[in-house]
Every structure is written in structure tokens, then in C-alpha cells.
Amino acid sequence: MAVERTLHTPEAEQLLDLTREIVDKELLPRAAGDEDNAVFPREVFGTLGAAGLLGLPYSSDHGGGDQPYEVYLQVVEELARGWLAVGLGVSVHTLSCYPMAAFGTDEQRAAHLPDMLGGDMLGAYCLSEAASGSDAAALTTRAEDTGRGYRVNGAKAWITHGGRADYYTLFARTGGPGSGAKGISCFHVPAGTPGLDAAAPEHKMGMNSSPTAGVLFDGVELDEGALIGPRDQGFGIALSALDSGRLGIAACAVGVAQAALDAAVSYSRERHQFGRAIGDFQGVGFMLADMATQVAASRELYLAAARLRDAGRPFGERAAMAKLMATDTAMRVTTDAVQVFGGYGYTRDFPVERYMREAKVLQIVEGTNQVQRMVISRHLARS
Structure with a gap:
């Protein structure tokens, strides 16, 4: 379509x-x-x-x-x-x-x-840890000042392109105990740096072509030039990046939802029951209408947030809204697409079951949708 x-x-x-x-x-x-x-x-x-x-x-x-x-x-x-x-x-x-x-x-x-x-270098973003997913400020990976640079020890979790990236944008603690969000710094770490390794890829319900793995730092030596931005101010960099990254996830969600909608509409025209195309039955036609409306609305929301960003205006709240709405929409639309296909939708002969499995992860990555609701509610409390 x-x-x-x-x-x-x-x-x-x-x-x-x-x-x-x-x-x-x-x-x-x-x-x-x-x-x-x-x-x-x-x-x-x-x-x-x-x-x-x-x-x-x-x-x-x-x-x-x-x-x-x-x-x-x-x-x-x-x-x-x-x-x-x-x-x-x-x-x-x-x-x-x-x-x-x-x-x-x-x-x-x-x-x-x-x-x-x-395109010569593919990157990965290393913020999350096994014990500090949504609570990113509680990360424990540490970059110790050696006087000549930094020595990094720790482990990151759920890293897209982990083990396959050419470089890692790393967030590690440089402040003292109890420094929280104010003691985190950002580093550029090339793959192949001694002490840098990746765990085996995770076995996931979808997105099998996108490797997700833990990334391990065992005495990784970095020179001073690896530090990006001011020391101890990396958490602000991370949050700033994630505001934009959430819009990317929203766009991905709309893409998956659009693919599912296209497949469902096409199938509803080709599949006949009781002498009619199933799309002519109100039960299916209304479902498709709701799916199309939700996809269009999600697209307009992420575009509206993008226009705010392009205009140099605050867009964090709208980015959270766009990520929340678009990914929830993708989950609903892909589920409904499977329903339109009936039994065939549950098989791998058609792509909608894959879309449904893929949509789920979009409600989780780069801030779960529960975190997005927290972000939005905090903006409302301050307004």
C-alpha cells in the first residue's frame, strides 16, 4: 500500500x-x-x-x-x-x-x-546492564582513571550488534561511590581493543538476524582521547541520545505495522469465504479500518515530534509519546493481522507471524513503554 x-x-x-x-x-x-x-x-x-x-x-x-x-x-x-x-x-x-x-x-x-x-564502521550503544536496565543511572561498569587514560571493567547487556560492531559507544562510571547519574562518562571503544569481548548471542523470539549479546570489558585500556564530552557528564549525553533514539524506534514500529497492514489488506482481497472476499465482511473490514487509522496516527505523532526536534524545540515528551503509541500500535496491528489470516497467520508460510514476534521487542527496547509513561507523566507534573 x-x-x-x-x-x-x-x-x-x-x-x-x-x-x-x-x-x-x-x-x-x-x-x-x-x-x-x-x-x-x-x-x-x-x-x-x-x-x-x-x-x-x-x-x-x-x-x-x-x-x-x-x-x-x-x-x-x-x-x-x-x-x-x-x-x-x-x-x-x-x-x-x-x-x-x-x-x-x-x-x-x-x-x-x-x-x-x-558504512565502513557499524556501531553499538552500550548503556544497559543486567542489573540496571530501566534504572540506567545505577550502572556499575567502571572506568578507572590511570593517569594516562582509563581502565574499564564491567559488563553490558542486551547490546544490539554486540560482538559484530566495529566500535562501541560506552557509558561507564568515573565518579566515586554514590555518584549516581553525576559520575558517568561516555567513551568511544573500537572493537578489537584488548580485553573487549562479547558473550554468546541471546536466543530471542524474533529479530534473529539482529545479534543481541552481552559485551564484556576486562581491563580494557583506553587513552584520554576515548572520552567523549566532559568527564562525569555522560549520563546527560545518554539521555539526550535516547530522546532521538526513541523516535527511531517509533519509526521502526510504524514500518512493521505498515507491513502487517499491507499483508492483511492484500490477503483480505484474495481470500474468499461464503462466496465473498473476507474484506467485504464488516467484521474484517472494520478491523482493517482500525488498523489503518492506528498506523496513520502513530506516523503523524512521530513526525510531529521530529519537527519539534528539527526546529530546535523541546521534544522529549513527544518522543516518549511517539515511542509509546507507535510500539503499542505495532503490537495490536500485527496481532490483528494474524487474526485476519486465520490459521494461515499462525504459520511461517506468511510473514505476519514474524511481524507479531518482532513487534513485541519494540515495546521493550530503548526504554520500556512503562518507562515512557513515567517520562510523560513527569512532564505533565512539571507543566
Whole structure:
């Protein structure tokens, strides 16, 4: 189903057309098979980088696309429509680039961003730990000041691209005991640094082509140039990055929901019962109408939040709303799509069961939807 979009420049139209071409020719034909076999499509990120799609919201001074977030997110949505592992992978990579792009020195940006934005380097974002998921300020991974740099010990959990990334954007404690959120710093850690390792990938109910693993730091030595932004102020960097990252997850959720809706509408026209297409029955037709309305509303909410961000206005509350609504919508719409397919929807002969399994994780990553409700309610209490 073609989605009508309002894009402000011919360049943005061309980017969306290019993205759809890549999705239709390169992602859709292989997504189901690679998901079944847990194949990580690393080369796809190189293709996206070469096409200029991996650094869209960042400055062209370092290889980015100079595109507004409103355009970037629609590219992410299209990628997720074709294959969530790729759409979410782009969102996570963009998240991992943000601290360097926004808080790095000129020398750091010049040294690292061209490869990060060009597809040569794929990133991971290391904030969560096994005992401090939603309570990220309670992290215990420690970066000890050695006088020449930092020595890192600890473990991160649930890291997308863990063990496959080329670099890790790490948040570790540099403050003393009880320093809480005020004693956390941000670091750039290249893969292959001695002492850096990854645990075995998690066995998940979906997103099998997107590796998720713990990342281990055992006496990892970093020089002073690895520090991004001021020491002990990394938690603010993490939260700032997550506000934008939540919009990426919202766009992914809309992409998955749109794919499920498209499949359900198509099937409702082809499947006949009692001499009629099942879409002609009110029970199915009304369900499809609700699904389409929820997808459209979720898209408009993430775009509205993106416009606030592009205008330099506060957007954190709207980002939380967009992530909450879009991911809950994806769960409902994919569940209803399985229902439209009936028994066939429960089989792997059709993609809707995969969409349903994939939608679930979007309600959890980058802040559970319970955390999003906390964020929104705190904004309301202060208003």
C-alpha cells in the first residue's frame, strides 16, 4: 500500500524512492530466509552507507546527509517495513553516532565520523546492564582513571550488534561511590581493543538476524582521547541520545505495522469465504479500518515530534509519546493481522507471524513503554 508523504525537497523524495528500491529489491526477497537462519546482513549496512543513507541526520562536513530528522525517520520506517533487523540496526547505529557527532571534539569527529557515517564502521550503544536496565543511572561498569587514560571493567547487556560492531559507544562510571547519574562518562571503544569481548548471542523470539549479546570489558585500556564530552557528564549525553533514539524506534514500529497492514489488506482481497472476499465482511473490514487509522496516527505523532526536534524545540515528551503509541500500535496491528489470516497467520508460510514476534521487542527496547509513561507523566507534573 503506497503511503502518501509530505516531503519538502526533491532530494528528500529521491532519498525515499532510493530507500524503497533497496527495500523491494534487496531486503524483502531475503528477509524471511535470513531471519529463519539468523543471518546478520552486515553487507547491507555497507550498501546503505554507500548510498548515503547511514548518516542522514548528521553534517555533510563529516560524510552525513544534512537531512532533517523528519526525513531520516521516514527512511528508517521504510527500511523497517522491509526488514526490521535493518531498520532497527540503522536506528541503533545512528544512536551510537550521536555522542560523537554532538559532543565530540573537532579532532574526534574528523577522525571517526567519516567511517561511522559512510558504512565502513557499524556501531553499538552500550548503556544497559543486567542489573540496571530501566534504572540506567545505577550502572556499575567502571572506568578507572590511570593517569594516562582509563581502565574499564564491567559488563553490558542486551547490546544490539554486540560482538559484530566495529566500535562501541560506552557509558561507564568515573565518579566515586554514590555518584549516581553525576559520575558517568561516555567513551568511544573500537572493537578489537584488548580485553573487549562479547558473550554468546541471546536466543530471542524474533529479530534473529539482529545479534543481541552481552559485551564484556576486562581491563580494557583506553587513552584520554576515548572520552567523549566532559568527564562525569555522560549520563546527560545518554539521555539526550535516547530522546532521538526513541523516535527511531517509533519509526521502526510504524514500518512493521505498515507491513502487517499491507499483508492483511492484500490477503483480505484474495481470500474468499461464503462466496465473498473476507474484506467485504464488516467484521474484517472494520478491523482493517482500525488498523489503518492506528498506523496513520502513530506516523503523524512521530513526525510531529521530529519537527519539534528539527526546529530546535523541546521534544522529549513527544518522543516518549511517539515511542509509546507507535510500539503499542505495532503490537495490536500485527496481532490483528494474524487474526485476519486465520490459521494461515499462525504459520511461517506468511510473514505476519514474524511481524507479531518482532513487534513485541519494540515495546521493550530503548526504554520500556512503562518507562515512557513515567517520562510523560513527569512532564505533565512539571507543566
